[in-house]
Amino acid sequence: MLRISNGRIYDPANGVNGAVRDICVNAGKIVAELPAAAKRIDAQGMVIMPGGIDIHCHIAGPKVNLARKLQPEDHRLDVHPGTAVTRSGTGGIVPSTFATGYRYAALGYTTAMEAAVTPIGARHVLEEFHDIPVIDKGFYVLLGNNVFLYDLLKAGRREDFRQAVAWWVNATKAYAVKLVNPGSDELWKGRRNANITDINENIDSFDLTPLDVIKAFIETVNDLGLPHPPHIHCNNLGRSGNYATTLDTMRAAEGRRAHIAHVQFHSYGGEPGKNPTSKGREIADYINNHPNITADIGQVMFGKATAMTADAPLAYLLRGISGNKWVNADTECESGCGIVPFTYHEKVYIHTLQWAIGLELFLLSKDPWRLVLSTDHPNGGSFMMYPRLIRLLMDRDFRNQEIQKVNQKAIRQTVLADKLDREYTLEEIAIITRAGPARALGLKDKGHLGVGADADVTIYDEHEDKEHMFSTPRYLIKDGVAVIEDHEFRCDHEGRVLHTAPAYDAAIENSIKPFFEDNYSIVFENYAVTDRYLHHHQVIPTVLER
Amino acid sequence: MSDNIRTVEHATCTFCGCVCDDMDLTVDMDAKRITKAKNACTLGRAWFAEHTIEDRPFALIDGKAATTEEAVEAAAQILVAARLPIIYGLSDTTCEAQRQAVAICDLMHGNIDTTTSVCHGPSGIAFQGVGESTATLGEIKNRADLVIYWGGNPAESHPRHFTRYAVTPKGRYVPNGRKDRYVVLVDVRRTPSAPVADLFIQIKPGHDFELLWALRAFVKGRKVDPNLAERTGVSLATMEDLVKRMKSCRYGVLFFGMGLTMTRGRHFNSGAVLALATDLNEFTHFVAKPVRGHGNVTGADNVVSWQTGYPFGVNFSRGYPRFNPGEYTTVDLLARGEADAAMIIASDPASNFPRPAIEHMKRIPVIALDTKPTDTTQLAKVAFTTSTYGINTSGTVYRMDDVPITLRPAFESPYPSDEEVLIAIKNRVRELLTKKRTRFPNLKVA
Numbered sequence: 004m005l006r007i008s009n010g011r012i013y014d015p016a017n018g019v020n021g022a023v024r025d026i027c028v029n030a031g032k033i034v035a036e037l038p039a040a041a042k043r044i045d046a047q048g049m050v051i052m053p054g055g056i057d058i059h060c061h062i063a064g065p066k067v068n069l070a071r072k073l074q075p076e077d078h079r080l081d082v083h084p085g086t087a088v089t090r091s092g093t094g095g096i097v098p099s100t101f102a103t104g105y106r107y108a109a110l111g112y113t114t115a116m117e118a119a120v121t122p123i124g125a126r127h128v129l130e131e132f133h134d135i136p137v138i139d140k141g142f143y144v145l146l147g148n149n150v151f152l153y154d155l156l157k158a159g160r161r162e163d164f165r166q167a168v169a170w171w172v173n174a175t176k177a178y179a180v181k182l183v184n185p186g187s188d189e190l191w192k193g194r195r196n197a198n199i200t201d202i203n204e205n206i207d208s209f210d211l212t213p214l215d216v217i218k219a220f221i222e223t224v225n226d227l228g229l230p231h232p233p234h235i236h237c238n239n240l241g242r243s244g245n246y247a248t249t250l251d252t253m254r255a256a257e258g259r260r261a262h263i264a265h266v267q268f269h270s271y272g273g274e275p276g277k278n279p280t281s282k283g284r285e286i287a288d289y290i291n292n293h294p295n296i297t298a299d300i301g302q303v304m305f306g307k308a309t310a311m312t313a314d315a316p317l318a319y320l321l322r323g324i325s326g327n328k329w330v331n332a333d334t335e336c337e338s339g340c341g342i343v344p345f346t347y348h349e350k351v352y353i354h355t356l357q358w359a360i361g362l363e364l365f366l367l368s369k370d371p372w373r374l375v376l377s378t379d380h381p382n383g384g385s386f387m388m389y390p391r392l393i394r395l396l397m398d399r400d401f402r403n404q405e406i407q408k409v410n411q412k413a414i415r416q417t418v419l420a421d422k423l424d425r426e427y428t429l430e431e432i433a434i435i436t437r438a439g440p441a442r443a444l445g446l447k448d449k450g451h452l453g454v455g456a457d458a459d460v461t462i463y464d465e466h467e468d469k470e471h472m473f474s475t476p477r478y479l480i481k482d483g484v485a486v487i488e489d490h491e492f493r494c495d496h497e498g499r500v501l502h503t504a505p506a507y508d509a510a511i512e513n514s515i516k517p518f519f520e521d522n523y524s525i526v527f528e529n530y531a532v533t534d535r536y537l538h539h540h541q542v543i544p545t546v547l548e549r
Numbered sequence: 550m551s552d553n554i555r556t557v558e559h560a561t562c563t564f565c566g567c568v569c570d571d572m573d574l575t576v577d578m579d580a581k582r583i584t585k586a587k588n589a590c591t592l593g594r595a596w597f598a599e600h601t602i603e604d605r606p607f608a609l610i611d612g613k614a615a616t617t618e619e620a621v622e623a624a625a626q627i628l629v630a631a632r633l634p635i636i637y638g639l640s641d642t643t644c645e646a647q648r649q650a651v652a653i654c655d656l657m658h659g660n661i662d663t664t665t666s667v668c669h670g671p672s673g674i675a676f677q678g679v680g681e682s683t684a685t686l687g688e689i690k691n692r693a694d695l696v697i698y699w700g701g702n703p704a705e706s707h708p709r710h711f712t713r714y715a716v717t718p719k720g721r722y723v724p725n726g727r728k729d730r731y732v733v734l735v736d737v738r739r740t741p742s743a744p745v746a747d748l749f750i751q752i753k754p755g756h757d758f759e760l761l762w763a764l765r766a767f768v769k770g771r772k773v774d775p776n777l778a779e780r781t782g783v784s785l786a787t788m789e790d791l792v793k794r795m796k797s798c799r800y801g802v803l804f805f806g807m808g809l810t811m812t813r814g815r816h817f818n819s820g821a822v823l824a825l826a827t828d829l830n831e832f833t834h835f836v837a838k839p840v841r842g843h844g845n846v847t848g849a850d851n852v853v854s855w856q857t858g859y860p861f862g863v864n865f866s867r868g869y870p871r872f873n874p875g876e877y878t879t880v881d882l883l884a885r886g887e888a889d890a891a892m893i894i895a896s897d898p899a900s901n902f903p904r905p906a907i908e909h910m911k912r913i914p915v916i917a918l919d920t921k922p923t924d925t926t927q928l929a930k931v932a933f934t935t936s937t938y939g940i941n942t943s944g945t946v947y948r949m950d951d952v953p954i955t956l957r958p959a960f961e962s963p964y965p966s967d968e969e970v971l972i973a974i975k976n977r978v979r980e981l982l983t984k985k986r987t988r989f990p991n992l993k994v995a
Binding site for chain 1: 558559561570571644648652655673676677678679680681682683684685686687688690691692713714719720721722799800827830832833834836850851852854855856857858859860865867868869870871872945947951952953954955
């Protein structure tokens with residue numbers, strides 16, 4: 004039992020905007036009242052928000068571990084000593100599992116979603132999740148280049164397709180369905196590293212276009228009632244002129260729910276092969292006017308990053324630019340993958356343009372509930388950059404000062420040249436880092452502090468410098484346990500795995516099994532992940548089950 | 550044979566890095582013995598047949614029979630008293646046990662290393678330097694039309710590598726299986742794998758790097774020193790022909806073994822083979838893959854990496870992980886006489902390490918966890934008998950291509966698993982360390 008008194012509360016989902024009132028916590032939940040004798044935290048002069056929620060990051064699993072192994076030079080510079088209650092680890096752009104959990108917690112975050120997992124790698128992700136302390140986590144399973152599902156679509160077996168998608172979500176213990184550059188894998192693996200650039204183009208050997216695939220998933224995932232709509236990494240990421248593909252993809256939703264991942268990387272004008280321009284306004288306008296669409300920004304932050312993506316052709320393109328070491332990893336029947344360490348420089352035109360387009364999208368957004376914060380960690384920069392990003396949004400003078408330091412030619416392409424006045428309020432920050440992601444994810448018990456919510460609470464010392472303020476919460480309450488008190492870890496804590504389990508007809512296995520025998524290298528019966536990998540977990544009901 | 554027969558379908562063989570998961574086991578439950586292993590290769594059949602329950606003490610302390618509990622106490626006391634305790638092995642146990650081993654090391658600020666450091670450690674180092682284009686084995690089965698083996702003899706070390714994954718199986722884009730593939734073997738001598746290849750290239754021992762570098766030059770259209778033919782034992786025409794095949798295939802793969810990583814050049818050799826595969830992606834799709842030996846050595850690499858950021862050779866002396874092969878690798882720590890206690894898990898370094906390392910093992914207290922008596926358990930002060938992963942206990946293993954698989958045990962063992970022993974040691978070490986690190990352990994605070 005814990006009572007938090009005298010703090011200013013920002014709980015946008017319940018319309019609380021800076022009011023001073025008590026928050027009561029019991030048995031891991033927010034409750035209405037507690038006996039007077041309950042332990043008390045005096046939060047005088049402090050700001051209270053629900054625990055932060057990262058809707059799109061890469062923190063665990065096969066590709067993340069490859070990227071970790073790839074960069075010893077980066078770990079060496081940023082060690083993470085253990086304490087009497089916490090494990091040690093290493094940091095850098097791809098931290099070890101323990102460091103990942105503790106560092107998210109130390110920023111005030113209590114939930115993070117791993118955004119791209121091959122089905123065959125699901126077991127690996129869950130093993131790593133077990134070693135990511137404090138926070139709750141879930142993952143999105145990559146189905147957008149799945150050969151078996153393509154076979155079903157090609158044959159027009161839409162009902163079987165729907166059953167198979169539901170089967171795969173269950174078999175992997177996923178939270179949501181992810182599409183990455185649909186159609187590209189066949190060309191990348193099968194046609195000498197080619198890529199698909201037009202979503203109306205036929206995907207090799209399948210009588211099918213990326214647009215067909217996108218539409219099928221939007222329809223099916225919405226019909227299944229998964230708490231989060233299809234999470235889409237659009238085609239043509241990073242390419243000049245790609246905003247048209249992004250708009251076409253959003254239009255394909257035809258009013259049904261869809262989430263566009265790291266939309267900054269998909270908001271470029273210009274001719275393919277030439278320098279990009281900004282189409283931030285066009286993308287922001289479309290999202291502003293279409294309440295069925297949610298998106299996360301994928302903000303670029305200057306400094307070290309690592310491109311790690313199921314979009315293998317993109318990683319190869321980046322390798323050509325950076326000349327850096329490169330990992331490619333093909334997963335049978337399911338996915339491609341590419342990894343390239345990368346650094347964003349403030350004097351480089353394209354890097355500055357990317358940075359500026361992210362800020363443009365934030366500043367032109369009219370609905371913070373639907374355009375939420377991410378750096379696509381570690382693709383645009385580390386999640387450790389969130390406090391700095393928050394300051395860029397909240398502090399106009401700081402932003403204008405930073406704009407002076409970067410490539411001015413790029414700035415002139417964007418609305419930042421107009422020195423926009425907008426400053427995000429604490430309430431809006433609470434929306435783009437908590438309440439908004441929770442709503443987009445369909446997590447009813449998270450992202451708010453109403454009675455019955457998960458007792459995931461962050462308490463910040465109020466400070467003029469918002470980067471400083473959001474870097475070090477004074478308290479972090481996870482499931483009602485004060486994990487951080489006075490900026491120090493007081494105990495270790497195991498968060499939950501969040502997943503969903505849509506109903507399906509088991510007869511679909513009769514279709515999937517023969518495909519395994521012919522195409523996979525492991526036995527069908529050894530493929531589905533059993534509950535023993537879940538440990539501490541929670542099934543989030545589908546819309547149909549609520 | 551008794552009537553008490555059980556069958557276990559879709560069991561997994563953990564003998565080698567192929568980790569084939571299509572075993573159908575027939576188990577005599579009374580005799581506690583696997584009598585038949587359908588689909589297993591000769592190595593797999595021997596693995597399943599050999600593991601029975603022998604009547605051995607649960608543990609030995611100084612050669613005398615002891616209970617597991619007594620041995621846990623003795624082991625914890627040794628580890629806590631040591632200034633630089635080291636943990637080594639781990640490639641023949643589950644990921645669940647490996648996680649506990651790293652946890653113990655983190656607690657006691659010791660050193661942890663796996664058998665990777667004496668097999669594909671150089672490939673791990675090369676990976677950090679140049680990256681890797683790679684694939685799961687099913688992708689190779691479905692797509693590879695050019696398969697090159699370099700410095701390995703899978704016919705004897707990984708018999709089903711050819712038949713289940715890479716050479717003979719029919720795949721989606723290679724519907725005729727073997728007929729749709731061109732197979733090359735590069736090695737210093739004609740091994741039993743050679744008849745499988747369409748082209749066998751015999752290279753002079755110790756000259757792999759030169760040949761790989763020459764191939765890279767040909768791929769990039771550069772001139773090559775004609776003397777290389779004499780030095781490597783491979784004609785320039787053969788090199789050019791191979792390069793032509795590599796550039797014109799649709800999906801090529803380079804498998805490499807310890808013939809490359811543990812001979813002259815080591816991580817330079819691995820780096821060269823990885824760089825060659827990377828270069829070829831300018832022309833076609835090309836991947837490379839180390840052919841790993843032990844059943845879960847790939848799991849060890851993964852677990853140690855996700856917990857520490859580094860794949861092997863990790864030191865916690867300062868309270869956080871540091872990596873430095875040559876300094877924190879086990880052979881070196883032992884040969885230099887730095888380690889003052891060792892815990893060896895599922896490995897037998899006393900039978901295969903260099904003599905100075907073994908000599909030092911004899912001077913320090915050694916704790917061993919193994920399913921059978923080995924040279925290492927013989928010299929150990931504390932030796933645990935543990936059950937066998939994949940036969941008696943479940944858990945997770947990673948195939949050589951990083952695909953995780955859950956084990957299906959065949960019959961129960963009276964002995965505890967490595968994981969159970971390690972959890973008990975961890976808990977006791979934590980208790981002892983809490984006392985040791987508290988300045989006034991007996992002071993009562995009001």
